[in-house]
Amino acid sequence: MGDMKTPRQGMTRRDFLVRSTVVAGSGFLSIGLPGLIAAKDAQAAGTPAFTPSIWFTMTPDGKTTMHIVKAEMGQHIGTGLAQVIADELEVKWADVRLDTPLESVANFAVYGLAYTVNSGSITTEFDRIARAGAAGRIALIEAGAKVLGADAGDCIAKESRVIVKSTGKSVTYGEILQKVTIDRKFAYPNDFKGIALKSRDQYSLIGKSVASLDIPAKTNGKAKYGIDVFLPNMAYGALVIPRTRYSSKVVSIDDSEAKKIPGFIKAVKIEEALGKCTGWVVAVADKYPTAMKAAKALKVKYDAGPYAALDTPTLLAQYKDLAKNEKESAAWVLEGDVDKGLSEAEKTLEMEYTTDMICHATMEPLNCTVQMTNGEWHVHIGTQSTSFARMTLTGYLATVLKKKPEDLKVFVHQYLVGGGFGGKQDYDDILAAAWCVKEVGRPVKLIHTRESNFATSFARTPTYHKLKAGIRDGKLVAMNQDIVCGWMGARFGVGKKYGSDWLQLDSVDGRNQDIDQWSIGGSDHWYEVKNHRVRAWNHETTTWAVQASALRTVSNSYNIFVVESFMDEVAHAAGRDPLEFRLAMLNGKGGNRGIPNSGYAPGTPSDYYMDRLWISLPWASENSWPNYESATVGGALRLANCLRVAAGKAGWGTRRLPPNTGLGIAVTAAEERQSPTWVAGIAEVTVDPATGSYSINKLTIAMDPGIVVNPKNVDAQIRGSALWGASQIMSERLTLKNGGFEQSNYHQYQPIRLAQVPEIDVTIIASDHHPSGVGEPASTIVAPAVANAIFNAVGARVRHMPISPDAVLEAMKKAKA
Amino acid sequence: MPQLSINGQSYFTDSPPDSPLLWVIREDLRLTGTKFGCGGGYCGSCTVHINGQPVRSCQVKLGDVDSNTVITTIEGLDPSDAHPVQRAWIEHEVPQCGYCQSGQIMQAAALLAANPNPTTAEIVQHMNGNLCRCATYSRMVTAIHRAAQLAREA
Ligand code: FES
Ligand code: FES
Numbered sequence: 001m002g003d004m005k006t007p008r009q010g011m012t013r014r015d016f017l018v019r020s021t022v023v024a025g026s027g028f029l030s031i032g033l034p035g036l037i038a039a040k041d042a043q044a045a046g047t048p049a050f051t052p053s054i055w056f057t058m059t060p061d062g063k064t065t066m067h068i069v070k071a072e073m074g075q076h077i078g079t080g081l082a083q084v085i086a087d088e089l090e091v092k093w094a095d096v097r098l099d100t101p102l103e104s105v106a107n108f109a110v111y112g113l114a115y116t117v118n119s120g121s122i123t124t125e126f127d128r129i130a131r132a133g134a135a136g137r138i139a140l141i142e143a144g145a146k147v148l149g150a151d152a153g154d155c156i157a158k159e160s161r162v163i164v165k166s167t168g169k170s171v172t173y174g175e176i177l178q179k180v181t182i183d184r185k186f187a188y189p190n191d192f193k194g195i196a197l198k199s200r201d202q203y204s205l206i207g208k209s210v211a212s213l214d215i216p217a218k219t220n221g222k223a224k225y226g227i228d229v230f231l232p233n234m235a236y237g238a239l240v241i242p243r244t245r246y247s248s249k250v251v252s253i254d255d256s257e258a259k260k261i262p263g264f265i266k267a268v269k270i271e272e273a274l275g276k277c278t279g280w281v282v283a284v285a286d287k288y289p290t291a292m293k294a295a296k297a298l299k300v301k302y303d304a305g306p307y308a309a310l311d312t313p314t315l316l317a318q319y320k321d322l323a324k325n326e327k328e329s330a331a332w333v334l335e336g337d338v339d340k341g342l343s344e345a346e347k348t349l350e351m352e353y354t355t356d357m358i359c360h361a362t363m364e365p366l367n368c369t370v371q372m373t374n375g376e377w378h379v380h381i382g383t384q385s386t387s388f389a390r391m392t393l394t395g396y397l398a399t400v401l402k403k404k405p406e407d408l409k410v411f412v413h414q415y416l417v418g419g420g421f422g423g424k425q426d427y428d429d430i431l432a433a434a435w436c437v438k439e440v441g442r443p444v445k446l447i448h449t450r451e452s453n454f455a456t457s458f459a460r461t462p463t464y465h466k467l468k469a470g471i472r473d474g475k476l477v478a479m480n481q482d483i484v485c486g487w488m489g490a491r492f493g494v495g496k497k498y499g500s501d502w503l504q505l506d507s508v509d510g511r512n513q514d515i516d517q518w519s520i521g522g523s524d525h526w527y528e529v530k531n532h533r534v535r536a537w538n539h540e541t542t543t544w545a546v547q548a549s550a551l552r553t554v555s556n557s558y559n560i561f562v563v564e565s566f567m568d569e570v571a572h573a574a575g576r577d578p579l580e581f582r583l584a585m586l587n588g589k590g591g592n593r594g595i596p597n598s599g600y601a602p603g604t605p606s607d608y609y610m611d612r613l614w615i616s617l618p619w620a621s622e623n624s625w626p627n628y629e630s631a632t633v634g635g636a637l638r639l640a641n642c643l644r645v646a647a648g649k650a651g652w653g654t655r656r657l658p659p660n661t662g663l664g665i666a667v668t669a670a671e672e673r674q675s676p677t678w679v680a681g682i683a684e685v686t687v688d689p690a691t692g693s694y695s696i697n698k699l700t701i702a703m704d705p706g707i708v709v710n711p712k713n714v715d716a717q718i719r720g721s722a723l724w725g726a727s728q729i730m731s732e733r734l735t736l737k738n739g740g741f742e743q744s745n746y747h748q749y750q751p752i753r754l755a756q757v758p759e760i761d762v763t764i765i766a767s768d769h770h771p772s773g774v775g776e777p778a779s780t781i782v783a784p785a786v787a788n789a790i791f792n793a794v795g796a797r798v799r800h801m802p803i804s805p806d807a808v809l810e811a812m813k814k815a816k817a
Numbered sequence: 818m819p820q821l822s823i824n825g826q827s828y829f830t831d832s833p834p835d836s837p838l839l840w841v842i843r844e845d846l847r848l849t850g851t852k853f854g855c856g857g858g859y860c861g862s863c864t865v866h867i868n869g870q871p872v873r874s875c876q877v878k879l880g881d882v883d884s885n886t887v888i889t890t891i892e893g894l895d896p897s898d899a900h901p902v903q904r905a906w907i908e909h910e911v912p913q914c915g916y917c918q919s920g921q922i923m924q925a926a927a928l929l930a931a932n933p934n935p936t937t938a939e940i941v942q943h944m945n946g947n948l949c950r951c952a953t954y955s956r957m958v959t960a961i962h963r964a965a966q967l968a969r970e971a
Contacts, residue, residue: 073914074912074913074914074915074951075913076913211907211910212910214912214915215906215907215910215912215915216898216907217915218912218915218918219898219903219906219907219911219912219918219922220850220891220892220894220898220903221848221849221850221851221890221891221892221919222850223850223915224849225852225916227849227852227853228843228849230847236844262833287832287836287840287844287845288840288844289832289833289835289836289837289840290833361950362914362916362950363852363854363860363862363914363916363917363948363949363950363951364852364854364914364916365853365854416914416915417914418852418914418915418916419914419916419950419951420914421950447853449856450854450855450856450857451856712910713910716910716913716953716956719952719953719955719956720913720951720952720953723952723954724952727952745855745856745857745859746854746855746857746859746860746948747857747859751948751950751952752952752954753945753946753948753954754941754944754945754947754954754957754958755941755942755945757952757954757955760955
């Protein structure tokens with residue numbers, strides 16, 4: 001190591017280059033990919049602002065800018081990622097800045113897929129960016145040693161300084177960059193493996209609640225979201241609410257009334273392509289209130305399409321029928337022999353569960369601003385994936401303008417995201433705005449009204465579940481879960497049937513059926529059950545009719561409600577305490593002990609998650625990053641530990657509770673089996689037996705996410721997601737009627753408000769293991785914990801989410817009968 | 818052309834009198850700290866102060882105000898963005914996505930102006946109309962108590 005004259009030939013795409021380039025008399029240190037830097041050297045000469053690095057750029061004034069491709073949508077992810085890099089780089093935190101690269105074809109080749117989803121940012125980036133930071137530190141120490149005339153082995157780095165241990169002499173990073181040119185290569189894979197990452201006791205920033213860099217601007221109006229964009233000569237667009245959620249066709253538009261409104265420009269019928277913007281008409285005007293008024297004044301006639309009569313009860317009835325047809329199912333979990341296990345059981349339990357739709361309802365409605373200038377399309381938006389935004393618009397324009405994708409120049413400018421939750425990864429709005437731009441010849445800012453935002457929601461599918469349990473000797477010996485719902489992956493082309501094997505899994509029953517794990521995940525729990533089977537059915541009509549999509553924790557959001565409610569039912573049927581019953585099965589045996597590392601294992605889900613998606617270009621095309629520890633290490637034993645902590649703190653089995661009050665338990669290892677975050681929760685709920693209404697008094701939550709980068713932010717995410725869970729069990733409900741969503745604004749669709757907020761006791765169990773995501777998992781456990789608490793309070797078992805007071809009353813009556 | 822007085826400055830707008838004040842503030846005057854959430858008075862993202870009272874600007878028409886109306890937006894809450902509520906918000910790291918927070922801060926500041934030492938129950942009652950989809954609620958309550966303390970110390 002340390003050969004600064006290594007020629008650049010023979011480098012692979014994954015070698016790190018740490019170089020400083022001389023720009024206007026001052027050096028920049030950057031860490032990036034060789035091809036990129038070589039190609040850009042010429043440019044650098046006259047451009048002081050040039051930042052050729054993929055992860056960070058350090059300037060001679062000592063400032064270091066971290067380049068963050070993850071969307072900032074409430075999780076303060078830029079701060080978290082920067083903490084990891086800065087810790088290894090040994091840069092002063094006060095000198096750290098953040099920026100966001102522009103999304104373009106060229107930058108995509110450098111940064112890879114810009115996509116923020118699945119609580120995966122820290123989990124998937126941690127090892128890589130830690131190594132990037134460490135590589136920078138090593139190069140700086142070597143260069144600093146030269147400047148100081150010392151031996152690199154005698155030098156350490158601390159607070160943006162290289163210090164000679166034996167003499168105490170030191171030089172700042174900034175001074176080093178001014179004095180020498182660094183050209184240091186880290187070859188893949190050996191030099192990478194040779195980078196010694198810090199051990200946990202050496203961390204100076206990881207594990208500290210440093211103040212998040214995005215927060216001050218969010219208290220004074222200076223924070224810029226997509227909706228805050230202005231472009232010269234910009235017009236505004238407001239959507240006419242289509243007749244159905246999906247697949248209506250515009251037959252005619254009568255704009256005679258709209259034309260009387262001063263400032264109205266045009267009613268634009270959006271050209272449909274790629275199954276987007278079906279039945280969309282946008283009123284374009286010089287001001288937004290005018291556009292809203294005009295949208296109301298337009299009289300649009302529709303062919304209402306195939307879903308015109310569809311409603312939620314019809315869907316649920318169809319699910320139940322579909323589940324009778326075993327041939328159509330695909331197995332997702334298959335362990336032991338479930339049928340045999342059930343037939344040998346002393347007692348069996350069979351229950352049906354259903355869940356309603358919910359939607360994201362982000363406080364910032366969907367919006368975007370599109371401009372076409374000098375042959376370039378520029379999109380301004382706050383989105384979870386600038387990459388998908390660019391790709392979708394490119395594909396759309398290629399289709400509707402009959403051009404080659406490679407001839408289209410599309411750029412996406414990222415802004416703060418005013419709430420994501422999975423709801424900002426669809427791009428109908430960009431396509432519509434782009435088509436408006438083409439029609440009116442001006443930049444267009446398209447903003448959904450709250451009503452059009454609800455009407456075009458991407459819903460969490462309704463679901464139907466049938467569960468069977470076999471109990472023998474007080475133990476759960478066999479479990480079957482059948483799930484019918486819309487498969488959200490279909491809209492993204494997941495599955496052979498939809499022409500793509502991207503992220504597609506095969507069923508495990510040898511029948512070579514598609515499985516969309518995003519619609520089923522969570523049913524593959526960490527309890528030891530010798531005979532366990534999960535079968536799934538795709539109700540395709542749902543997928544399209546409600547535009548089924550991912551919401552915070554995706555399918556865990558309903559499956560954990562079902563699995564954990566049912567586990568309590570089984571415990572009660574077996575005559576056992578729900579806590580003790582769970583702990584006995586969370587024994588970390590067999591497949592539930594976790595796997596040792598993140599390595600590539602063809603045919604396993606880790607293949608899909610780690611290599612194809614998260615470790616995205618340019619890394620994805622080659623085999624694998626050096627293995628790092630899997631988040632699954634420790635397995636179900638870590639979950640059992642969380643459960644003990646939460647149950648102990650909540651006083652499970654030790655407290656005298658007020659009348660009509662109960663405690664309820666739930667656990668989860670969301671998000672995926674490959675990236676679990678271990679969480680247990682106890683809800684304390686009081687029910688009014690006269691009305692069935694209930695209130696959550698307290699939530700006690702214990703989470704083990706492995707290494708905790710920023711405890712205060714983790715705490716915020718746990719609280720926020722726990723209340724998301726409380727909200728979805730108490731009050732959120734989206735329903736379909738005549739092919740459209742019934743709820744139009746927050747008076748009908750009701751997220752949790754302050755008065756409903758319970759006390760929340762959060763325990764973060766920071767273990768030494770690879771970090772896992774924290775933004776979602778706690779949202780899954782609240783619904784089942786509340787359902788179980790209601791049962792323990794008044795004996796009412798409600799097998800539907802959300803739980804309404806009427807349903808509690810009815811279940812109480814049933815229990816008495 | 819209607820004249821408005823916002824944050825102590827005069828503004829002119831060519832918007833028609835039936836325009837919601839929210840859109841005039843945001844899009845005409847480009848004071849984008851005030852946010853659009855629902856347009857129906859349900860969420861509080863658009864909260865500004867009108868003559869010292871917290872008001873949903875999406876429910877006020879431009880024609881309902883004139884140059885004598887004292888309008889304050891988040892940008893004008895404090896000349897150095899250091900109102901006790903803002904300081905407490907930063908100290909307790911209240912915002913997540915941040916989108917609702919201008920409205921929350923304006924609503925909270927109005928509470929403290931009227932009631933310098935609110936109880937938790939009073940805070941809950943006063944803030945209940947402001948939605949936060951990220952559910953930053955418990956930190957908000959803590960931060961409002963802290964802001965009351967900061968204001969007393971000042
Ligand atoms: S935007 Fe005014 S209350 Fe929601
Ligand atoms: S901070 Fe995101 S909506 Fe309140």
